[in-house]
Amino acid sequence: MSMSPLLPRLATAVLLLAGLAACGSADNGAAAGRERLTVAATAVPHAEILEVVKPLLAEQGVDLQVRVFNDYVQPNDQVVQGQIDVNYFQTEPYLDAYNRDRGTDLVTLAGIHIEPFGAYSRRYDSLDAVPAGAEVVIPNDPSNNSRALILLHHAGVITLDDPTNALATLRNITANPRQLKFRELDAAMLPRVLDQVDLALINTNYALDAGLNPASDALAIEGKDSPYVNFLVGLPDKREDPRVRKLIDALTGEQVRAFIAQRYHEAVLPAF
Known part of the structure; x- marks a missing residue:
């Protein structure tokens, strides 16, 4: 009985598939290793x-x-x-x-x-230009909340009772001469509201993600000695x-x- 011309092709295809399966098993084995x-x-x-x-x-x-x-x-x-x-x-x-x-x-x-943690504004080009009664947003988690306030203390914008307190809150502000209005938001939200407020204190990872350059855009920023x-x-x-x-x-x-x-x-x- 004569062999169908399709049989050699089918045999070749089976061998190719078997070879590919073997390669796949080898790759999976390497990853599994x-x-x-x-x-x-x-x-x-x-x-x-x-x-x-x-x-x-x-x-x-x-x-x-x-x-x-x-x-x-x-x-x-x-x-x-x-x-x-x-x-x-x-x-x-x-x-x-x-x-x-x-x-x-x-x-x-x-x-x-x-x-280094920074303060940013779309409306003003310096902290001195931020007016009385300005709206300021800061992170709402305990660590970054205090970090924002400590930065503003060292920049001379507010005064804290203890600027070394790593968990300072708004209640620790002893002087706010410009009567700034603080609002606390989730840290990830701060870059999104930057156009809507006077000043925002933003973590660098979120600032970078939003296209801000902390080295040139921040009105105030922590130094290289940041803890x-x-x-x-x-x-x-x-x-x-x-x-x-x-x-x-x-x-x-x-x-x-x-x-x-x-x-x-x-x-x-x-x-x-």
Whole structure:
């Protein structure tokens, strides 16, 4: 019986499919050979910095997966719940307030960078020009709320009873000569209302994300000696996790230092 001309073609197709399946299995095997590490981060600059170290960690057998958030609560909640390994977005005073309010025990694992906090306005080109009765918006979370007030104190706009108090609130203002009207909003909202108010105190990650240049646009900004370092954070058992140790080594290496300098200039400063 003669062989149909279709049979050789079908045989070839089967072999090709088998070969592709084998390649796919090899690729999946290579990916499976890496240990996954999940990190929660805000978009700028944290997630951008994490993208720099992804290839470095891949070479060391770690599959770094970055999950981007636009708020400051969920990244901690999900680490506490075990849904994400570690996070990278916050300062120690913010973490202290979170742990105190929720009875959690998240810890700092490594200090990575500093984002000088700034005051911005679309209406005025200096703090001196901000008029009496001006509307000022500041973050509503305890750490950044006090950070905004401390910056205004050092700029001579208001007076606090204790400018070293990392959890100062509006109740700690002892002098407000211009009778500024303060409003507290979620930190992520502040760039969005900048056109609607006289002055906004904005975290640098949100300022950068909104296209602001802290080095040139801020009317007042923290100095290089700012104590508000941004930390990699996790539960205590992550301190000795080999995956996390590799991530810390990469985040505090020269490649990240060079990236920060080139990408952000003085809007972000390495803390190592």
